[in-house]
Amino acid sequence: MPASDPVHKVQSTILAPYGAHESDSRGRMHAEAPASHRGEYRRDRERIIHSTAFRRLEYKTQLFVNHEGDLYRTRLTHSIEVAQVARSIAYRLGLNEPLCEAIALAHDLGHTPFGHAGQDALNRCMQAHGGFEHNLQSLRVVDCLELKYPQFPGLNLTFETREGILKHCSKKNARALGSVGQRFLERTQPSLEAQLANIADEIAYTSHDIDDGLRANLITVSKLREVELFDQHIDAVEHEFPQLGRRQKTYETIRRIRNRLVADLITASQAAIDEARVGSLDEVRAAPGSLILFSEPMREKNQALKNFLREHLYRHERVHRMNRKAAKVVADLYAAFFRDARLMPDEYRGMANEAASRDSDSGRARVISDYISGMTDRYAIAEHRRIFNEKIF
Template sequence: MLKPYACHPEKTRGRLIPENYSTFRTAFQRDRDRIIHSSAFRRLKHKTQVFVEHEGDYYRTRLTHTIEVAQVARTIANHLGLNTDLAETVALAHDLGHPPFGHTGEDALHELMAPYGGFDHNAQALRIVTKLERHYADFDGLNLTWEALEGIAKHNGPVISDRGGSHTVARREDLPYALAEVDAMWDLELASNASAEAQVAAVADDCAYNHHDLHDGLRAGLFTEDDLCELPVIGECFAAVDKLYPGLDRSRRQHEALRRVFGVMVEDVIAVAQNRLESLRPETVDDIRSMEGPIIRFSKPLYQNLKAIKRFLFTRMYRAPTVVVERKRVTTMVNGLFPFFMENPQQLPSDWQGDVGKALASGGDAEILLARVVLDYVAGMTDRFAIQEYHRLIDPDL
């Protein structure tokens, strides 16, 4: 039973290209399934989360991370009476726009694309689902519902805002070009909040990576259980496990403690959301969109504790010496591949030459449009393919 402020599939604003209704699936279920069957979704298997994909079979990739986010999103959305299919759809799509080598690759591409409109992985995800997936006879992209596109664009909050923030711009003119193009086709109401389902997907992302980065960092030997026991929330979870299971072997102790950390985050989000929903009493999904701030979020005490955990992870994991060395190596690869294809667009695969031809024939905008074609190609690479192509085309010894 969906709450009145949930997104009801029969009330969807529809698709950019009208389609017949499915006999067996709702509109949001079709969105979810199209993402799962997309090429971009499959490529997440070989894109890094923190470690480069080939460094170990047990570390998270973008695909395993995405599956974990979707599981958490379904759990929270179901408990709150929201549409689990839409929450899952946004969760499954939220990282489609990530380039090879995670945030390292994104940083490199953002700098390379600065003269050509910049790079933002959320905007690139929209470009993928509206343009770059080319499998259907009637349209480019996946022709997702308005609610799914809105969720991909705004799950981290309003995009146009004068309050600042890493995901916002003050003026519509400052939007990343990939997002501006989609918004011009179909107004995504970028100055408002997203649906509660999309907000759930964003918080589920935080829950998932806060949990699994701790697990992966332990496995990589970047820190120890004793280090984690000095941190808020985590120390209490280890203490609870030790009390219940004295002498438990190391692997099971880690798992039991970190799954409790996961539980603390999810239970906190649900409790806060229930209290806010009961207090504010929204009656429609548009009431959610027009609220002052998100309805789905961590409590203030837990948010502060998670900030301490993130600071620890930044120092001990994301900027660990071994990770920094690899960051420099893969940054060199991205910085080599992008200008190589700009100078040699004929080296792009044959099925990209149509886009190259259109870009080069566009007159004064040729360089900008070519850069965006090259970006689409490089950003779509997996870690292993980017390494392979760099070795093949530029330097076999790096």
């Protein structure tokens, strides 16, 4: 982007030197005219919001199957919460807010129905064909699967947004991804905006999983008091507002935990950035480790909270029962489509048959995984019922 561009002029006055400046962007996979009135990262954000995959997130769940209740978080509400957390921290650190927001909104685009249970089931089905990982699938969605523009496949996002979407990657997969996978081979760091979106994801899901777990009666306030981070904040809330009702008291406690995590992250990250003396994005990439981080005491407290949620919420028998049902739906659908591509819509059936004509089982399997991973919870349940005449949920 030329230095005379008005977006560049505004950014140069508000962005820290270590932030991602659009003038230094590595550009897009397919050349396009500059987005002069809004900037490249805002263009990315808007393309993501208008994508089909983004709309589907409304009916893909985090922890509970979509029909369990209307108030539980979905992938869409989660992504919006991640974007809000990331943007507020980016403002304080002088980072590129639209880039943080674009990464946050896109990070779950490749997630399967039924959360991690769906991903794990699809990964097992795909073991002989390269496996399945939602992080890589999110990149595949924005690079290949979204078909909205006549000039190119995918959304043609900037390198920096694509880099942020790809949070982790094996060396084998990195070699096949070109420049966006290079940092996993060279062990360099992504932008601070990418690092921030990753931790904002953690802050968002930890706080809202407490809320959803309490709402579903899978965990209790008394049990949560075993966790220092929760106990100290609910004590403060009860002391300050002794007449507050249970629900409001819980909300206020979760809000304070989230605010404390954010405040600590800002302070510790700024200290790490200052100590590393990074003055450009290139210097950020060359740093020996992540510069967006919690202080060590807060990291330990947050880890204790995550350990509690893993033991008492994610491993709860009710969650296990839902996960087993979800895994069966995904595995049954995969096996059915692999046996008979005619069960899929015309578009996917055609691609699967084309792969089969090349004697490519892996190609056919990838088409099937694209189809299944794009399903919402409700659609996957309906497809399973249509094919097997069996009510799972």
